[in-house]
Amino acid sequence: MAGKTFRGVDPLSKWMGIEWEAADRVRLTIRPDHINLAGLLSGPVAYALIDYCMGSTLWAQREGDERIATIGISINYVQTAREGDIVCESTLDRRNDRVAVLRSEVRHQDGRVLATAVGSFAIFPKERLGGREGPTPKGPARAD
Template sequence: MHEKEAETGPERRSDPFAELEALAEAAKPTFWGYLGCELAHAERGKAIVSLQVRPEHLNLARIVHGGVLASLLDNAMGLVVILDCPGEKTVTTQLNVHYLQSAGLGEIRCEALLIHKSRRTLTMQGRIVDNKGELLAWGSGTFRRVT
C-alpha cells in the first residue's frame, strides 16, 4: 500500500472527529449557522453548543423564544448523533422540551448526551444553561437511522 492510500484508508475516512471542523464549516450556511450555533466541545456521546443570543432570538416579552431553545437542543443532540453514526442518515423523530427559566441577551450553552442506543434509534438528553450556569431548559429526543 502506498503512503497516500494509508492516509486515506477506511480507518482514516471513518474518523468523525477528524472531520469535525469541516462539518462545522459546512453547517454555516444551514439553519445551524443562521441560528448562530457554535461548536464548543464534542466527543463520542457528548457535545456542547453555544449560542450568543441576539435581539432576533427574543420574543415580544424580550426573552429567548422557546423555538430557539428547542432548536438549540435539537442541533446539539443531532450533532452527537452525527458523531455516533458517521456517514448514516438520521432524523429527529421526537423532541420534548421543558422550559424552566427565561433568559435575555447573552451566551447560552447546550450540553447534549447520548443516553441509549439501539439498532435503529438513539435517545438523547440535553440541558441549556445561561452564562451564570442557571438551567433554562431541559429536553430529550429520539433520533432514528434512516435506510
C-alpha cells in the same frame, strides 16, 4: 469527543449564530432577533439549539454511512433569559440499530438551567436517501 465531525453549517444554524465548541456542546449568543414579544428568549430558538446539539452528538458517534433524523424532542423550559450566552450540552442515553435517545441541558452563562430535553432520533442507512447525501433546499429527502 472522539468520532466523526459534524460541521453544522446550514442556513439556519449560520443565521442563528450557533457555535460548535465540541460535537456535544454548542453555544449561542442571544441577539435581539432571538427575543420574543415578551422580551425573553424565544422557545423555538432554544428548541433549535437543542436539536442541533443532539444531532451533532449522535452524528459524531454514528457507524459507517448511517444517517439520522429527529423523530421528536420533549423540552421543559425551566427559566428564561434576555441576553448573554447560552450553552447546550447533549449526551447519548441509548441507541440500537434504528433509534437513539439523547438528553440535553441548556444553561445560561451565569449557570442557571434554562431548559432540559429528551429527544429520539431515527438511524438509517444512507441508501434510504436514494443515493443523495441528505435533505436539499427543495425539501426533505425521501426514499422512493
